[in-house]
Amino acid sequence: MKKNKNRDDAAMLGAKATIRILFYILIAVVLIFLGRTAYSYGYSVFNEQAVESPPGTDVEVTVPEGASARQIGKLLKENGLIKDAGVFVLQERLSAYHGRLQGGTYTLNTSETADEMLAILAGDTDSDSEDSDG
Numbered sequence: 644m645k646k647n648k649n650r651d652d653a654a655m656l657g658a659k660a661t662i663r664i665l666f667y668i669l670i671a672v673v674l675i676f677l678g679r680t681a682y683s684y685g686y687s688v689f690n691e692q693a694v695e696s697p698p699g700t701d702v703e704v705t706v707p708e709g710a711s712a713r714q715i716g717k718l719l720k721e722n723g724l725i726k727d728a729g730v731f732v733l734q735e736r737l738s739a740y741h742g743r744l745q746g747g748t749y750t751l752n753t754s755e756t757a758d759e760m761l762a763i764l765a766g767d768t769d770s771d772s773e774d775s776d777g
Contacts, residue, residue: 687730691756699754708746724751731757740765
């Protein structure tokens, strides 16, 4: 009877150790996945790429007055100017143009980066000078 109890205790300890090891492996796999996903997203945000190489294609877009960065990002994605509206929203939030995007009709190009488009949409360039006074 005592041998059976010792054998059962040893089996229980082995099972607990195996479960613990599997748990740590699962945590490691989840952390690796989250790390790779975060790196990929961060790379998209900070290493902005244009959709096309120059000369690209001109696309006219009309941004409604008071549109949020998310709405503008969706509009730009629908028109093939950016690849990811969520990345655009984060780029806008981290840029000097945060909260400064203006409604209007703009001619943007698929060879422009998100930062260049943000500058245009915020009125910080002379490329859309027809709407300005001066």
